[in-house]
Amino acid sequence: MIERLLELAARRAEAADATLKSDETVTLLFESGRLKSTAWSQESGVNLRVRSGGRLGVAGSTAGDPAAVVEAALDSAAIGDAVDLLLPAPAPLPPVRTHSPAAAAASVGDLAAIGQGLVERLSRDGWQVNVTVERSAGSVRVANSRGVEAAYDVSAVSLAAEITRVSGDDVLMVSDLYAAVDLPPEPSVAALAESILRRARWAERPAPPPRGELPVLFTPAGSAALLLPLRQAFLGKAVLQGISPLGGRRGERVFDPALTLIDDPWADGVAGSRGIDDEGVPTRRLPLVEQGRVAEFVYDLETAARAGVPATGHARRSTFGKPQASYSNLRLLPGELGWDQLLARMPDGLVVDDLIGVGQGNVIGGAFSHPVALAYRVSAGEILGRVKDAAVSGNSYELLRQVAGLGRDAEWRGSLCIPPILLAGVSVTPR
Amino acid sequence: MKNRLRDAIKGSRADYTEIRLERSVTSAVSFRGPRLEGATVSTDEGGFVRCLNRGYGWGMASFTSLEGLDAMVARAHELSLAVRLDAPIRLAEVPIRQEDVLLPLGGDVRGVPLDVKKRHVESLNELMLGRDRRIVDTQTGYRDEVVEYWYGNSEETLLYELRPEVTLSAVAVAREQGTIERALESLGRRSGWEAVQGREAQFLAAADRAIALLAAPRVRGGTYPVVLDPKLAGVFVHEAFGHLSEADFVYENPEARAMMTLGRRFGGPELTIGDDGSAAALRGTLPYDDEGTPTRNTVLVQNGVLVGRLHSRETAARLGEAPTGNARALSFRHPPIVRMTNTYIANGRGSRDDLLRDIKLGIYACDAQGGQTYLEDFSFTAGHGYMIRDGQIAEMVKDVVVAGNLFQTLERIDRIAGDFQWNELGGGCGKGGQMPLPVTEGAPHVRISEALVGGSRS
Numbered sequence: 001m002i003e004r005l006l007e008l009a010a011r012r013a014e015a016a017d018a019t020l021k022s023d024e025t026v027t028l029l030f031e032s033g034r035l036k037s038t039a040w041s042q043e044s045g046v047n048l049r050v051r052s053g054g055r056l057g058v059a060g061s062t063a064g065d066p067a068a069v070v071e072a073a074l075d076s077a078a079i080g081d082a083v084d085l086l087l088p089a090p091a092p093l094p095p096v097r098t099h100s101p102a103a104a105a106a107s108v109g110d111l112a113a114i115g116q117g118l119v120e121r122l123s124r125d126g127w128q129v130n131v132t133v134e135r136s137a138g139s140v141r142v143a144n145s146r147g148v149e150a151a152y153d154v155s156a157v158s159l160a161a162e163i164t165r166v167s168g169d170d171v172l173m174v175s176d177l178y179a180a181v182d183l184p185p186e187p188s189v190a191a192l193a194e195s196i197l198r199r200a201r202w203a204e205r206p207a208p209p210p211r212g213e214l215p216v217l218f219t220p221a222g223s224a225a226l227l228l229p230l231r232q233a234f235l236g237k238a239v240l241q242g243i244s245p246l247g248g249r250r251g252e253r254v255f256d257p258a259l260t261l262i263d264d265p266w267a268d269g270v271a272g273s274r275g276i277d278d279e280g281v282p283t284r285r286l287p288l289v290e291q292g293r294v295a296e297f298v299y300d301l302e303t304a305a306r307a308g309v310p311a312t313g314h315a316r317r318s319t320f321g322k323p324q325a326s327y328s329n330l331r332l333l334p335g336e337l338g339w340d341q342l343l344a345r346m347p348d349g350l351v352v353d354d355l356i357g358v359g360q361g362n363v364i365g366g367a368f369s370h371p372v373a374l375a376y377r378v379s380a381g382e383i384l385g386r387v388k389d390a391a392v393s394g395n396s397y398e399l400l401r402q403v404a405g406l407g408r409d410a411e412w413r414g415s416l417c418i419p420p421i422l423l424a425g426v427s428v429t430p431r
Numbered sequence: 432m433k434n435r436l437r438d439a440i441k442g443s444r445a446d447y448t449e450i451r452l453e454r455s456v457t458s459a460v461s462f463r464g465p466r467l468e469g470a471t472v473s474t475d476e477g478g479f480v481r482c483l484n485r486g487y488g489w490g491m492a493s494f495t496s497l498e499g500l501d502a503m504v505a506r507a508h509e510l511s512l513a514v515r516l517d518a519p520i521r522l523a524e525v526p527i528r529q530e531d532v533l534l535p536l537g538g539d540v541r542g543v544p545l546d547v548k549k550r551h552v553e554s555l556n557e558l559m560l561g562r563d564r565r566i567v568d569t570q571t572g573y574r575d576e577v578v579e580y581w582y583g584n585s586e587e588t589l590l591y592e593l594r595p596e597v598t599l600s601a602v603a604v605a606r607e608q609g610t611i612e613r614a615l616e617s618l619g620r621r622s623g624w625e626a627v628q629g630r631e632a633q634f635l636a637a638a639d640r641a642i643a644l645l646a647a648p649r650v651r652g653g654t655y656p657v658v659l660d661p662k663l664a665g666v667f668v669h670e671a672f673g674h675l676s677e678a679d680f681v682y683e684n685p686e687a688r689a690m691m692t693l694g695r696r697f698g699g700p701e702l703t704i705g706d707d708g709s710a711a712a713l714r715g716t717l718p719y720d721d722e723g724t725p726t727r728n729t730v731l732v733q734n735g736v737l738v739g740r741l742h743s744r745e746t747a748a749r750l751g752e753a754p755t756g757n758a759r760a761l762s763f764r765h766p767p768i769v770r771m772t773n774t775y776i777a778n779g780r781g782s783r784d785d786l787l788r789d790i791k792l793g794i795y796a797c798d799a800q801g802g803q804t805y806l807e808d809f810s811f812t813a814g815h816g817y818m819i820r821d822g823q824i825a826e827m828v829k830d831v832v833v834a835g836n837l838f839q840t841l842e843r844i845d846r847i848a849g850d851f852q853w854n855e856l857g858g859g860c861g862k863g864g865q866m867p868l869p870v871t872e873g874a875p876h877v878r879i880s881e882a883l884v885g886g887s888r889s
Contacts, residue, residue, distance in 0.1 A: 062474070062476060
């Protein structure tokens with residue numbers, strides 16, 4: 001299909017590139033502790049980009065008619081923007097593991113046993129336990145009219161669990177996720193269950209909300225509000241648009257020197273890893289923040305061409321729409337403090353595990369203000385219980401300028417690997 | 432296609448089989464600043480089969496290749512048999528229908544060339560860019576879709592539908608010195624090309640609001656009487672109340688059921704909340720849901736008292752209530768789950784000014800930029816707001832985030848105006864990995880006697 005597509009496109013356009021992604025996914029849903037449904041899905045789609053008359057056009061389809069896709073891409077190019085886009089030539093690719101034969105071969109029964117095992121670990125009186133097990137296996141093909149022709153197999157396994165405990169009008173929901181190329185080994189399932197159980201224990205008793213500018217410890221799960229502004233600001237596109245607060249500040253010390261953030265597409269067996277991106281550019285490890293200094297930004301071919309810099313191997317394309325730059329796996333390098341040492345640095349404060357409404361509002365500027373979904377009061381280094389009626393607010397850029405402590409335990413959660421981050425002077429408002 | 436569907440169902444060995452097939456054409460045009468981001472046409476086709484056997488669970492298969500439909504049915508049947516259940520799944524009775532429903536296309540978008548769509552979107556985008564030198568960035572998006580849809584099940588319901596949808600969105604970004612502000616406008620209708628004509632005023636309003644926000648101070652955080660405009664009130668009722676009314680939240684969970692017991696009082700006698708999938712031409716409107724159940728107006732709260740909830744056939748049977756036509760799937764890639772359609776707070780009495788009159792110091796919160804709930808806790812970000820001083824709208828303020836506890840807040844709704852409107856917005860609702868599902872919300876102005884507003888440090 002992809003050869004035929006490029007061959008047809010080459011007759012009518014100056015350049016073309018395409019992806020063909022196919023996969024089969026099995027999803028098992030355990031509701032209230034019992035297997036409720038099993039779903040299988042098959043998906044195959046092409047995404048074609050052409051350059052015709054100097055203009056770019058894109059089309060995508062799940063229906064298998066190459067001629068119609070080429071026609072739609074040419075239509076799109078006829079009104080497209082002129083971009084001086086140079087497709088990459090074939091290049092050596094880093095060896096990156098994206099596929100696990102064992103995961104791809106796992107039967108519905110194997111997957112059900114994994115889900116059942118997790119359900120059993122989490123079952124408690126009065127808890128509703130929902131577990132989802134999903135395994136997809138497939139292939140990605142990337143090709144262009146300059147001779148790039150890459151194909152690799154992929155597998156992805158995710159295991160998600162959520163417990164809900166309702167008593168009166170009080171609701172506690174705790175969830176966590178495993179996502180990787182491989183089936184979860186037994187210790188990973190145990191760690192997932194323990195992470196949920198631990199947080200449910202911390203939330204067992206209610207605690208009064210503190211007030212004021214306090215030390216707040218953001219767990220890896222709770223750090224989304226802190227990191228989201230950075231995720232937006234390190235996109236080359238945001239820099240081009242002049243809306244990234246970090247644009248033009250390469251080399252500047254913007255964050256605490258303890259902070260090093262890298263995008264790592266080579267991490268072994270991790271969900272976002274790959275050796276080649278969806279535009280045929282080899283991937284590489286890219287430092288975004290090096291010891292507090294702004295390092296690099298992520299670019300796909302188009303934004304790189306506009307900015308006059310090399311593409312960084314971060315393009316993703318789905319069947320529909322044009323390629324977009326996005327992160328592979330983000331790693332904030334860990335510090336040296338154990339969990340208890342971090343707590344010990346908090347005479348009175350809050351552990352934030354989940355916030356409500358992250359991503360709303362004017363994110364890229366760094367300001368945030370969110371009620372807590374899951375947070376625990378800390379006093380004299382001890383967790384007292386769950387705080388419900390409080391909001392935390394601040395500005396990521398201001399807060400990350402000086403970090404009060406960085407945890408040593410950074411674990412992969414999907415394509416993120418982040419340690420606990422202790423920040424001083426976060427505003428906490430009870431309601 | 433109908434025959435293929437009918438034959439495949441006939442060939443199924445499962446006790447219950449249903450199949451959805453879809454074929455869609457989508458075009459999308461977007462601008463970022465003066466630059467065309469993309470103008471594309473996509474075609475998508477595929478199907479979904481769901482089988483159920485007595486004593487067993489659901490087996491499902493979805494696929495982008497319509498060849499081998501019989502094999503997909505066989506696979507769904509096998510997967511159902513892989514799940515043994517002690518408590519059998521039952522489906523509530525619904526009327527059996529054979530019908531073709533072609534929703535009005537409102538100017539068939541498939542007949543409008545891509546370059547005409549591009550020029551129209553470009554002219555709207557240029558209105559924002561040309562409004563003021565401080566408008567430094569814009570995002571203008573247009574998307575249309577016509578889905579041909581077939582549904583059949585082994586009870587012999589057989590439907591063919593044409594489902595159109597069009598959305599338009601505007602983001603204006605203004606910058607002055609170090610300050611950057613954004614304002615959003617959007618439109619979404621189950622219609623076509625006609626619906627996106629004459630929208631210039633909305634785009635200019637987005638640009639003007641972004642400029643106005645530059646000079647607006649951050650709201651001072653604290654507890655205030657808050658008047659929600661119909662847009663924010665609509666998002667509030669969807670996010671904070673609607674999701675709890677989805678029966679799949681309660682049907683397996685006795686404690687949640689106790690919290691949402693029919694007959695419980697949630698607010699004053701003025702408060703009536705509902706969900707109406709049969710309203711005319713709104714984004715959440717459909718003749719049938721994705722289980723072939725006719726849609727309808729379902730009252731959830733009547734004069735302050737919980738009287739109903741939203742159901743699929745399975746949750747209705749489990750709770751012994753009537754199905755409401757709220758089982759919806761984002762596309763053939765997904766199973767139907769309990770979702771909202773067009774959710775509303777019904778009209779009260781009086782005008783917005785009547786609600787403001789006796790507020791000495793308060794907040795008028797307008798436009799929803801987003802909202803999220805964590806069951807009974809919610810947080811909504813207003814696009815902008817105004818201080819209310821001595822019963823009058825005073826200066827504009829920004830970064831207005833309204834947060835609270837659902838039950839408390841519903842009780843604190845002390846006035847509802849009589850100026851109901853449907854907010855025909857773009858965007859959509861997310862649940863269970865299915866996003867954005869087209870929905871609409873509607874409400875009049877609503878007053879909350881006391882709510883927490885986040886903002887600058889107080």
